[in-house]
Amino acid sequence: MTTLVPEELLGLTGLAVHFTGRRNWRGNRPPPVRAVDGVTFSVGKQETLGLVGESGCGKSTLGNAVLRLVHPTAGQIRFDGRDVTRLDGEELRDLRRDVQMIFQDPYSALNPKIRVGESIGEPLLAHGIAQGKALDDQVSELLGLVGLPPERASRYPHEFSGGQRQRLVIARALALKPRLIVCDEPVSALDVSIRSQILNLLMEFQQKLGLSYLFISHDLSVVRHISHRVAVMYLGRVVELAPRDNLFQEPLHPYTEALISAIPLPDPVAQRQRKRIILKGELPKPTAPPPGCPFHTRCPIAQPMCREKVPPLEEKRPGHWAACHLRS
Amino acid sequence: MTTEAPLLTVENLTVMIGGAAVVDHVSFAVGRSQVVAIVGESGCGKSMTAFALMDLLPTAARRTGGAIELDGMPLHGLDEAGMRKLRGKEMSIIFQEPVAALDPLMTVGDQLVEAIRAHQDLDKAQALYRARALLETVGITDAGLRLKQYPFELSGGMCQRVMIAGALGSEPRLLIADEPTTALDVTIQAQILELIKQRRAEIGASVILITHDMGVVADMADRVLVMYAGRIVEEADAFDLFGRPRHPYTEALLRSVPRLDDQPGTRLPVIEGAVPRPGSHVGGCRFASRCPLVIDQCRAEEPGLLPVDGGRRRSACWRHEEVGA
Numbered sequence: 001m002t003t004l005v006p007e008e009l010l011g012l013t014g015l016a017v018h019f020t021g022r023r024n025w026r027g028n029r030p031p032p033v034r035a036v037d038g039v040t041f042s043v044g045k046q047e048t049l050g051l052v053g054e055s056g057c058g059k060s061t062l063g064n065a066v067l068r069l070v071h072p073t074a075g076q077i078r079f080d081g082r083d084v085t086r087l088d089g090e091e092l093r094d095l096r097r098d099v100q101m102i103f104q105d106p107y108s109a110l111n112p113k114i115r116v117g118e119s120i121g122e123p124l125l126a127h128g129i130a131q132g133k134a135l136d137d138q139v140s141e142l143l144g145l146v147g148l149p150p151e152r153a154s155r156y157p158h159e160f161s162g163g164q165r166q167r168l169v170i171a172r173a174l175a176l177k178p179r180l181i182v183c184d185e186p187v188s189a190l191d192v193s194i195r196s197q198i199l200n201l202l203m204e205f206q207q208k209l210g211l212s213y214l215f216i217s218h219d220l221s222v223v224r225h226i227s228h229r230v231a232v233m234y235l236g237r238v239v240e241l242a243p244r245d246n247l248f249q250e251p252l253h254p255y256t257e258a259l260i261s262a263i264p265l266p267d268p269v270a271q272r273q274r275k276r277i278i279l280k281g282e283l284p285k286p287t288a289p290p291p292g293c294p295f296h297t298r299c300p301i302a303q304p305m306c307r308e309k310v311p312p313l314e315e316k317r318p319g320h321w322a323a324c325h326l327r328s
Numbered sequence: 329m330t331t332e333a334p335l336l337t338v339e340n341l342t343v344m345i346g347g348a349a350v351v352d353h354v355s356f357a358v359g360r361s362q363v364v365a366i367v368g369e370s371g372c373g374k375s376m377t378a379f380a381l382m383d384l385l386p387t388a389a390r391r392t393g394g395a396i397e398l399d400g401m402p403l404h405g406l407d408e409a410g411m412r413k414l415r416g417k418e419m420s421i422i423f424q425e426p427v428a429a430l431d432p433l434m435t436v437g438d439q440l441v442e443a444i445r446a447h448q449d450l451d452k453a454q455a456l457y458r459a460r461a462l463l464e465t466v467g468i469t470d471a472g473l474r475l476k477q478y479p480f481e482l483s484g485g486m487c488q489r490v491m492i493a494g495a496l497g498s499e500p501r502l503l504i505a506d507e508p509t510t511a512l513d514v515t516i517q518a519q520i521l522e523l524i525k526q527r528r529a530e531i532g533a534s535v536i537l538i539t540h541d542m543g544v545v546a547d548m549a550d551r552v553l554v555m556y557a558g559r560i561v562e563e564a565d566a567f568d569l570f571g572r573p574r575h576p577y578t579e580a581l582l583r584s585v586p587r588l589d590d591q592p593g594t595r596l597p598v599i600e601g602a603v604p605r606p607g608s609h610v611g612g613c614r615f616a617s618r619c620p621l622v623i624d625q626c627r628a629e630e631p632g633l634l635p636v637d638g639g640r641r642r643s644a645c646w647r648h649e650e651v652g653a
């Protein structure tokens with residue numbers, strides 16, 4: 001990739017995650033679910049890469065693979081120039097200091113039976129970084145960082161609101177001073193008035209701490225707001241990857257176009273005049289992806305060749321990649 | 329809308345859970361063929377309002393007051409048998425979780441047949457024929473196959489189409505849609521909203537659309553009610569509301585959401601604090617603790633929902649003149 005991309009922190013090459021089902025009574029295996037099917041991209045230092053797509057497109061599985069919570073079937077994951085695809089044991093543990101996560105549901109991400117201070121301090125304890133008084137001090141500092149009073153460390157999760165819990169989850173993710181955070185739908189479960197607080201916090205920490213984010217979301221408005229570059233996934237593949245403004249102003253892939261046009265603008269004048277592309281049909285099942293371009297069954301401009309040949313992800317314009325036979 | 333009597337009028341509707349009013353003296357009207365959106369965040373009482381209209385409140389909740397009239401007929405005094413005659417015929421509801429709202433142990437066909445035969449004197453074969461026609465009106469291909477399938481065999485979008493087919497089958501005069509697309513993907517959301525618009529136009533039904541998504545409101549609504557902590561804080565025509573809000577909460581809701589046409593990467597305006605818990609209200613305006621325009625009067629005295637802008641709209645704010653200026 002060209003100069004538009006900052007220095008790589010996380011790199012994926014041909015990453016695939018296939019899930020094989022159990023044998024049935026005849027001893028036959030069902031076809032594997034190709035959740036992630038040959039994904040190549042990078043996340044730069046201090047960059048936010050937004051990863052968007054609809055349910056079942058493989059975006060969360062991709063995030064889990066980066067965290068090494070699921071095993072990649074093929075391909076390579078690099079972190080800071082080093083191949084981390086098959087790390088295990090002590091080395092994997094060390095990687096986790098640098099790569100942390102924030103999940104969607106702050107209600108299930110915190111253990112309801114332990115005090116929030118312990119939850120936040122646990123990574124520090126587990127990695128042998130701090131204990132005793134030093135641990136308490138660091139927990140207080142982390143709570144302050146996310147805008148919560150330090151004395152609330154001795155409370156339990158149920159005593160906090162949804163937005164406050166997401167702040168606690170962020171504090172825990174920041175405890176080890178990571179360099180990359182995989183954020184999987186971090187604001188989707190939150191009310192709109194709380195969402196902006198959390199987004200502001202994430203942007204602020206990127207500036208202050210030099211973090212990189214892999215920001216997974218189905219919400220294009222949120223992704224546009226926070227990302228520097230955006231990748232669009234469909235049925236396990238990246239179909240478009242571009243700097244934010246290029247992607248939103250001149251989308252090249254018909255799926256990206258349809259996704260953008262499907263989001264209602266909160267402005268009745270503009271919204272009711274907009275030309276909208278309403279896709280027909282539903283997402284195909286990832287167990288039986290259609291041959292050729294995975295999008296051809298719903299694509300408004302599909303041609304016969306799209307049914308036969310998988311379009312490669314090509315750099316159509318500098319820094320702007322798309323997988324479509326028909327767009328250049 | 330101005331000359332004709334409204335289809336639905338609601339006066340001082342109040343719903344209590346335990347000792348707390350989750351819907352607190354809510355009054356509004358829905359005109360004929362009008363789409364009225366109720367917006368607000370979780371816990372503001374928008375779904376409870378809808379359930380109260382259908383008399384489908386959860387067991388912990390109780391309607392303790394208020395008058396509801398559908399086309400001049402009072403609903404608040406009706407018993408369960410009376411409501412049953414109306415539900416699914418004069419007024420229908422579709423829910424947020426389409427897969428959960430259907431009976432998992434019945435085929436799609438059996439559910440539709442049951443709903444059809446509850447109000448129409450048809451035999452099973454006739455009802456099945458009707459069910460098949462209904463599925464076609466909501467854009468389901470292979471209707472014959474779908475009738476024999478169970479909800480788990482269909483996608484969320486498909487289940488929502490089945491719900492809409494059932495809800496609109498009797499051509500009700502009022503459709504209540506409770507977050508009908510929140511659980512669906514955006515490309516499917518676009519399909520379902522289009523379908524609701526089209527079917528609504530065909531049968532001329534009024535719609536109460538409950539949502540937290542201002543984009544969906546802008547797309548669908550004629551009139552908008554904004555709810556906060558159990559109360560309507562603003563009511564206006566959709567174009568007026570988005571053009572210039574007259575309540576600080578509406579303004580904050582509109583501004584704090586990232587949108588496809590804003591300046592990316594900038595700090596988003598924030599509503600500080602959190603929604604007060606139901607029952608914790610002690611007096612004054614419920615939004616006072618989070619409001620940028622708060623003055624002493626707001627803490628002392630709760631503002632009523634009063635006409636502003638020459639009666640075109642209503643706002644419950646002492647300083648409505650200054651909002652959005």
